[in-house]
Amino acid sequence: MYRLNLHDYVKLFSSYTELRAQENxxxxxxxxxxxxxxxxRSATSGISARVYKNGSxxxxxxxxISEAAAKAVIQAATENAVFLDSKEQKGRGPLPKSPVTSENDFSTKKPRLGQRELVDFARELDDHIxxxxxxxxxxxxxxxxxxxxKTLVTSDGSYSHSLVPRTTIGIALSFIKDGQPVEFARPYGGLGHFEDLFTAPGELYGKIEEQYHHLMKKSEGVFADAGLKTCVLDAELAGILAHEAIGHTTEADMVISGSVAQGKIGQQVASPLVTLVDFAHSYNGQTCPVPVYVDDEGTKAVDAVIIENGILKGYMHNKESARYFNVGPTGNARAYEFSDEPLIRMRNTAILPGADKLEDMIASIDDGYYLIQPSNGQADSTSExxxxITLGYEIKNGKLGKAIKDTTISGVAFDMLKTVTMVSPDMKWTNSGMCGKKQAIPVGMGGPAIKCKINIGGR
Amino acid sequence: MANLRQVAQYGLNALLKAGAGKAQCVVTFTDKHEMNVELGEFSLLRTTFDTNIRLTAIKDNRRGSTSINKSDNESIDKAASDVLAIAAASAPDEAFDIAETQPPAEFTSGSDSPDLDTMYSSMKKLIHQVEDKYPKLVLMQAIIDFTRSRSCFVNSNNVDFVTNKGVYNCTFIFSSKDEDKVSSFNYTGFSLRDLEKDLLECGSLDILLKQSTEQIVTRPLEGKFVGDVIITPDCMNDMLYFISRALSDGPMISGTSIYKDKLGEQIASPMFTLHSRPVSDEICNGYFVTSDGYAVQNSTIIESGVLKTYLLSLYGSRKTGLDRAVNMGGAFVIDPGDTRFDDMIKSVKKGILLARFSGGYPSDNGDFSGVAKNSYLIEDGQIKYPISESMVSGNFVEMLKNIKGISRERIDYGFSILPWVQVSGITVSGK
Incomplete structure (x- = not known):
């Protein structure tokens, strides 16, 4: 990436300004x-400026990415802010300041592989299957x-440079049963360059074998019995539950818009077994899938504790929402492309582990479901x-039964989380998907297995 | 800014000089002027300029491609050299090819530059109208943008197309709130050639804003039934994705499409006719050139329930031995039916008006399940009340066959024109 010294342009800032150079x-x-x-292969890079003036x-x-471009975007962004301020005249005060300097590079130290090696790796997996x-x-x-x-400077004095790679191998297997296609897909990978995550195709063969066996069972699968059921949500589902059910509802812009989390700080919104945190970059000394040390407004990223032992504790903030709620910014302002403005986004949202064993959870259910693999999800202002679900099994009399066909589960988060009665001690992180909110962006999700009551779609 | 055609021609020559047997280069310059409204007030004015240069090379039946957003000669030369290395890494396939020679053409639609003052005043007027008409409505996010793109597609078979397109796009996300009660959010959007009409009169916006204020208090459905579902045009927009995907390269090449071998067969009710019309006057946000370099034509995908075409690219066509589609889908237009919407409601004994489907991706065999958002219970021919915590499930393939009615009324979104569609046999389950 062409590294322009962004500090050289700070003198051109006439109001609160962020100047960011970025390459994806x-x-x-x-x-x-x-x-x-x-x-x-593709590369998209450029430079952007965002300017704040009295609330606009x-x-x-x-x-x-050049001197001329840097000057041009600062000028154009300033003119845009002045234009909007002249029309709107909101008269709002300055944003919170928290200057910070940060350098974080998660590049591999190994020699980079070329396209041929990567194509051969994928082809070998395909040949094996x-x-x-x-x-x-x-x-x-x-x-x-x-x-x-990304490289960022702000008029507050923040500077950061970060390089965060993500690598995902997706494997989808399809089987025709009675003339009908049945598919089961799984992602593998996470934070890091290919060279740090995958060494030889053979390392994935065991996981593919497991995936194939699940597909065979799914091809014999039955429709779930629609309605409210007691379920065990495996770790990957707890992560998406944390993200969709609670996470979006507690993004401060959603809260200001009137989400159901508004005015509920300090209230019991979940079982005391539930603690939910949006981690900035680390959990238990380990780097999370989407580490953010400084966000795209130049704020030092800190963990945002959302629910602690069932009590709603706080929201996720950018500078503007932090000022609105009179709290500190949490560093949740993130942009996807160089041409995108930072929005309040989750980073690594997780339900924290408990003490119950997965096998005890399954054994405790007479008639329910063990749900393992999620696909897409959606949140709502109501927290519904x-x-x-692309992989799950019936639970009958405490034992796993038949696989179920693809289905959807739903619930009202602040009701559903009160039904959580067991939480397992293991913790699994994923980050293969993209979260959509005007822009797409990678997010990390984590959690243990949990037992709860939830609506399941079916026949 | 650099000359569009010169950059495209330079990219094509760079690929050929680097050793490509067949090559194509697509250059697109885009500028966007976007006004953002949050919570009913303007929050951001955004101006972005971007360049996209997509280079594709085929050599010895091996294909590679890259895209960059720099238009200087040095960047293009490097990218061209990279593409040949990427192509050399690919598995060989005789089906890789580029579009054959066609007469050169220039396509133009919409304005050349934005009317920023009218963008601002149109949105401002909408904000005031919403405050007056729907005081409980929260306009969470409203965006109006003018996007102008200029594109040049050239390949080594002398294909040479230039596209100039300018279009206004609007998107809205909203909910309604009364003290501590809040409705589900809903969203819609549309594209416009100009800003002559009030935004509130465009697309389905006014209908959905009114419904949102009705949805502050909802009731969960009790139990489970199999009944009729009337799918709103907004919801239909999302559901057409299933048909589009099932007819496209991926599932057709892999042989897992549920519509494999169904060309010329009845796959939907005779009431159902679906067109893709990217170059018609009625669609302001269409497209003129396919991604593999063919001038686009309109098509009828399903005519009176009969499948008339797949949506295969040149590559998909060569892999399957079936005809290449004359477009890439999208710009969907469903023919109106002969039933008035009110009469459609009157015909339902028990069912729901499905306004937004929030569910998992449909399975390859068409099975779907999800939450009926912003939706209403219909009983004995009347819309009773807005519902929550209710799920619908069924099979998309069967649903198309079980269409009972299509409304006369349609919504024009600028990028599609769709009616209300009544289907039977959908499982609806509550708490």
Whole structure:
């Protein structure tokens, strides 16, 4: 990435200003039933400025990273802020200041692999699946790599440079049962460059074998019995539950808009077994999947404790919402592309582990479901959330039964979380998906297995 | 800014010089002027300029591509060299190809530059109208933008297309609040050639804002029933994704599409006719050139329930032996039916008006389940009350066959034109 010294342009700032240079680098490789349908690399970079004036914001971006472009975006963003301020005249005061300097680079120290090695890796996985599981109707092996590199200076005196890579191998297996396609897909990977996460295709064969067996059971699967059921949500589901059910509802802009979390600080909103935190960068000494040390407003990122032992404790903030609520900013302002403005976004949202064993949870249920793999999800201002389920099993008399077909679960978070009666001690993080809120952005999600009551779709 | 065609031609020549057997280069310059409203007040004015140069090379039946957003010669030369290395890494496939020669053409739609004052005054007027008409409504986010793009597509078969497009886009997210009670949020959007009409009169905005204020107090459904569902145009917009995906390259090449071998067969009710019209006058936010370099034509995908075309690219066509589609889908227009919306409601014994589907991605076989958001219970021919904590499930393939009615009324979103669609056999479950 072309590294312009952004400090040189601070003298051009006439109001509160953020100046950010950014490059997103993407590699995409895919094999669909042995066909190399995707084989590309892309890089998108540029510079942007955001300017605040009396409660109004101006933003401008340019794909060139140069002295002229830096000056142009500062000027255009300033003019935009002045224009809007002249029309709106909100007369709001300054934003909170918290200057910080940070340098965080999660690049691999190993030699980088070229496109050929990456394509060969994916092809070897595809060949293995074709050879080992000839009864499959189709398979897709995809490799997606995303590097986000950002440099930021602000008029408050903050400076940060970060490079955060993410690598995901997606494997989707399809089987035809009675003329109907049945698919089961799983992502593998997380924070880091390919070289730090994957060494040899053979390391994934055990996971693919497990995936194949789940698919075979799913092909014999039954519809879930629709209605309110006692369920065990496996760790990956607890993560998306933390994100969709509570996370979005407690983003401060959603709260100001009137989400159901408004005015509930200090109230019991969940079982005392539930503690939920949006971690900035680390949990228990380990780096989280989407580490944020300084956000895109130049605020030092701190953990945002949302629920502690069932009590709603706080929200996730940018500078503007922190001023509104008269609290400190938490460092949740994040932008996806150089041409995007920072929005309040989650980072690594997780339900914290408890002490109950997964097998005891399953054994305690006479008629319910063990739900393992989520797909997409959606939140709501009412806290009524949903997410798709692509792998789950019946629980009958304390034992796992038949697999179920794809379904959707839903609930009202602040009701549903009060039904949590058991929480397991293990903790699993994922970050393969993108969260959508005007812009897409990678987020981390984590959690243990939990036992709760939840609505399940079916027949 | 650099000359569009010169940059595209430079990119094409750079690929050929680097050793490509077949090559294509697509250059797009985009500028966007965007006004953001949060909680009913203007919050941000955003101006962005971007460049996208997509280079594709085929050599010895191996294909690679890259995209960059820098238009200087040095960046393009490096990218061209990278593409050849990427292509060399690919698995060979005789189906990789580029579009054949077509007459050069220039396509133009919409304005060349934004009317910023009218953008501001239109949105300001909407804010005042909403405050007066729907005082409990919270306009969480409203965005109006003018996006102008200029694009040039050239390839080594002498394809040469230039597109100039300017369009206004509006999106709205809103909920309603009364003391400590809040409705589910809802959203909609539309595209416009100009800003002559009040925004409140465009798309389904006024209908949905009114419904939002009714949805502050909802009732969960009790129990479970199988009944009729009337799908609103906004909801239909989302559901058409299933058809579009099932007819496209991925599922067709892998052989897992539920519509494989169904060309010419009845896959939906005879009432249902679906067009893709990206280059019609009635669609202001369409497109002119496919991503593989063909001038676009309108098509009828399903005619009176019969599947007339897949949505295959050149590559998908060569892999499956089926015809290449004349467009990439989208810009969907569903023919109106002969039932008035009010009569449709009157015909329902027990069912729901499904205004937003919040659910997991449908399975490849069409099974779906999800939450009926912003929706209403219909009983004995009347809309009774807004519901919450209620789920719907069914099968999309069966649903298309079980269409009982299509409304005369349609909503024009600028990017699609859709009616209300009544289907039977959907499972609705409450608490």
């Amino acid at each position: 680098r993407v590699v995409r490789i895919a094999f669909v039933k042995g066909n190399n349908t995707a084989n590309s 914001w101006g933003f401008a971006s340019n794909p060139e 074709a050879r080992k599981y000839p009864d499959l109707a189709s398979r897709t092996v995809s490799l997606d790599c995303l590097d986000m590199e 959330f949903m997410f798709g």
